[in-house]
Amino acid sequence: MLEFQFASLAAFFEMAPHGVYVWPIYGLGLLVLGGLTWVNARQHRQAIRMVQRNLEREETHES
């Protein structure tokens, strides 16, 4: 039922005549999903670091 629609892998990547339109879009999609994942992880790390700094400051105030 599932049949590969291209004669070769090279033809798949060329995707004539529209590969130049199709592939960059999927690359961009990957970039957006990956980029947002990275931004989220960084924000999470920054939030933890901020709380850590506040805790350290509180400790030095107390002593």
Add this chain to the structure above:
Amino acid sequence: MGWRWFHQWGSPRWFYERAGRWQLVCGWLALILLVVGSLWGLGFAPVDYQQGNSYRIIYLHVPVAFLAQAMYAAMAVCAVVLFVWKMKLADVAMQSIAVMGFAFTALSLISGAVWGKPTWGTYWVWDARLTSMLILAFLYLGVIGLRAAFQDPDQAGKACGILVLVGVVNLPIIKYSVEWWNTLHQPASLKLTEKPAMPASMWVPLLVNILGYYIAAAYLVLGSMRAIVLQRERRATWVKELVSRA
């Protein structure tokens, strides 16, 4: 069975502790679905007899365009929850969804433009569907910008909530634009009430990718919400305990 399931959402701590696990499950599920759906659509779905291979952009364009609208609707639900129940987490969700929603709207505009070039001969026309989607992008930007203009998160939440609710008027305009006006944009590819206009070998991978992108959106929103909860609750005891344990 009472209202407990609902009231739990009032506790940022309850959410934070669980959201990490949900995020992990959503992330892996989305990855599997998107790899399968995209490869299927790109390599195994038949070529379109009119549009050739350019139509394969549909496997990204339609899911992200659905999401652009669905996320705005979700943001509006959050605004209602914020106004009626004063739930802090709803505001956090609104903040996260605004950013992710803008990203998906931009992606749908760009993928649509690139699909338009080989199909219509132009990247852009001031057609009802395209224009109303562009307005959606500006609405998202407006919500993001408005929040940045406030110091106090409570005030920011109220102002953003109002803007989000006013902007809901744009959603039916987007949906019906292809019916109300003569547009270059083709009519809906998939409808809940009708049989799809394309063969199963084309729409099954599309369905896989729609599901994949929805779950990916949930994964991204959950991740962003966790970071914002931590940042907003930085003075809460449970956050301090969590960080000192880490």
